[in-house]
Structures are given as structure tokens and as C-alpha cells.
Amino acid sequence: MTKLVAFCAVLVAIAACDTAERDTLTTGAGGQPDGDTGGDGDTGGDGDTGGVPDGPDGPPPPPPPSDEACNKMDILFVIDDSQSMSQEQDTLTRQFPEFFFVINEFMTESGDLLDYRIGVTTTGKDQVQLVFDIRNEEDGANGELQTGDGCNMDANRPWLERNDPQVVNSFSCVAKVGTRGPKNEMPLWNLELALSGKRAETAMRNQGFLRDDALLAIVILTDEDDCSQATVEFDNFDFSTCTENDSNLVPIEHYVDFLDGVKGERGRWAAAVIAGPSSCTTDDGDEAAEARRLLQFIAKTGQNGVFSSICEPGMAGALEDALATFEAACQNFPRPE
Numbered sequence: 502m503t504k505l506v507a508f509c510a511v512l513v514a515i516a517a518c519d520t521a522e523r524d525t526l527t528t529g530a531g532g533q534p535d536g537d538t539g540g541d542g543d544t545g546g547d548g549d550t551g552g553v554p555d556g557p558d559g560p561p562p563p564p565p566p567s568d569e570a571c572n573k574m575d576i577l578f579v580i581d582d583s584q585s586m587s588q589e590q591d592t593l594t595r596q597f598p599e600f601f602f603v604i605n606e607f608m609t610e611s612g613d614l615l616d617y618r619i620g621v622t623t624t625g626k627d628q629v630q631l632v633f634d635i636r637n638e639e640d641g642a643n644g645e646l647q648t649g650d651g652c653n654m655d656a657n658r659p660w661l662e663r664n665d666p667q668v669v670n671s672f673s674c675v676a677k678v679g680t681r682g683p684k685n686e687m688p689l690w691n692l693e694l695a696l697s698g699k700r701a702e703t704a705m706r707n708q709g710f711l712r713d714d715a716l717l718a719i720v721i722l723t724d725e726d727d728c729s730q731a732t733v734e735f736d737n738f739d740f741s742t743c744t745e746n747d748s749n750l751v752p753i754e755h756y757v758d759f760l761d762g763v764k765g766e767r768g769r770w771a772a773a774v775i776a777g778p779s780s781c782t783t784d785d786g787d788e789a790a791e792a793r794r795l796l797q798f799i800a801k802t803g804q805n806g807v808f809s810s811i812c813e814p815g816m817a818g819a820l821e822d823a824l825a826t827f828e829a830a831c832q833n834f835p836r837p838e
Contacts, residue, residue: 571832571834572616574604574715575710575717577718577720578621581724594672599820616663618661619660619672622642622645627643627683645695646659647678652671653667653671685743686723689727696711716771723775724776727798730743771826773808
């Protein structure tokens, strides 16, 4: 068990005791790896480098740590903003301080504190609901990173960074994205909009969030399945809409291929989904649908993906799973070419 996973388990126990929320958290020493490559730091048993005579300035320096490339992490939360998600948003913001504490203390293999960014968008894309031929237009975030109202975000960017003065309070504010989003949730579609130039307004707003040399870490929170499709009009009485038999749905492979392309390869991104593994009841008594497409998305993601149930009490375990997955992806982050 890694240090981070063990530490998370302790934090989950702390969270279960209803400890008071932190307004601010200070940074400090974390579980820093010892950086030792051979038990005693020796490369040849006697300080030699394999029988090659030492140069005038001594032996050549050792190679850099194999995992030092993962010094940065871009964390994107895609949060369902439909009518039934109020309680789940509250739970996320209540548990986030423990998530933040671990990320804030995480030491990279090079001995540095993690350089992280945290952005928030929603599952909503602009669409029209048709009821007896009456058009009801619903506005979505369309992948734009959210800043909330009075959330003390930096005026020059729509995301949070390590050195921001009140990361926990600002996230707890901005993550409450509301419950007036479109009825058909499209987390994968909005994920692509957030990270691509597919929509000009979104690309302009989010410019600079995604870094080439950072691990992209995605957290999707929803009580429905993904309904990502190109259509913008939905008939409320068409019960076949957004089922696995809907031919308009964008194939899951498209989004996995997109993330592989935008990050260069599979090992440079990771994903955690918190949704329904089957039809289940959440803490507030609402029904969560089986998220079949999101289960497929995580299955295709491979070892850098994890699926947790939204119906488990609280959200500490789900965030612990996400952290453990992101830590493992960070440790195996491919070095630059």
C-alpha cells in the first residue's frame, strides 16, 4: 500500500468523525520518497561506475529520478448540475478539504511539492427540450471552467492553483454549480469541449489550463449516465433517448482517443468516475441510474481509471480511490521524449 493510500485511509476515518471543516490549510512536509536507487545510494558497491576510470572531477553524476517528470497535475472536475444533484454537490464540498490536504502535501519524486491546478465545469451543454412541440431552451456551461459568484477566484484565470490564498473555500464555492442545468447530462462531451478548441468561446476562456508536461486528472460526478450526442433537441416523451440503443450517442472510443491525442499517450491522463454502478439510491433518497457508458469509459481507460459508487455513504471513499489512482499514474508518468 502506498503512503498516499494509507494516508487517505486515515483521513477517511477522520472525516467519519465529523471533524470541523478547514477554512485554510497550510503546507508542510509530506511522505517524501527517499530517492534511493540501490539501498545505500551506491551504483557499484564501492563508489565505482562499473570499472570505467573516474575522470579528473570524479565519477559522472547519477541519472535523474525516473519519475521526476510528474511534478505537475491538472485536475478537472466535471460536476452534474441537474435538478437532483444538490445533496451530492454538498457532500463533495464537505469532503474536499481532505482531498485537498493530501494533494497539497504530495511530494513528487524530485522532492518538490506538487504543482497543481483545479478547474470545475459541468455536465450541461446547450439544448432544447420539446414538450408538445413547445421549445424549452436550456443553457449549459459547454465545458467552460466555472468561477462561481463571490468565490474569490483569481480574476485573470478560471481555475485554482497551489498558491491561491483560499483554495478550499474557493473550490467549495465554485463546485456548487447549481441544479438548473440541462436534463440530459453530457459529461464526456463537456470534457472534450473543456480541453479542445471545438467551441471557440470555451477555448478562449479555458486557454492555459491544460499543460503539456502535467498529468491530466479527471473527476466526473453524476447520478445519471452519459448522454453525449451531437443533437441539441430532445423530445421529453421519447423514452429511447440516451439509452445504449440510441444511434446518436457518440461512441466511448471517441473520447478515449481524444484524451490520448490531447495528452500524447494513455499514461499521461487518468480518470475517476463517481456515478451509479447499477440503479441505486443516494444518501438523500434520490435514484441514481446505472452509468453504463461511464463504466465503459473507465474500462477502456485501463489502469489509470477508477469507478466509485455515488450511492456509498459520504464521498470520502470515492475521493480516496481517485487520489490513489492519480498517485499511481503520477508515479508511472512517461518521461518526455
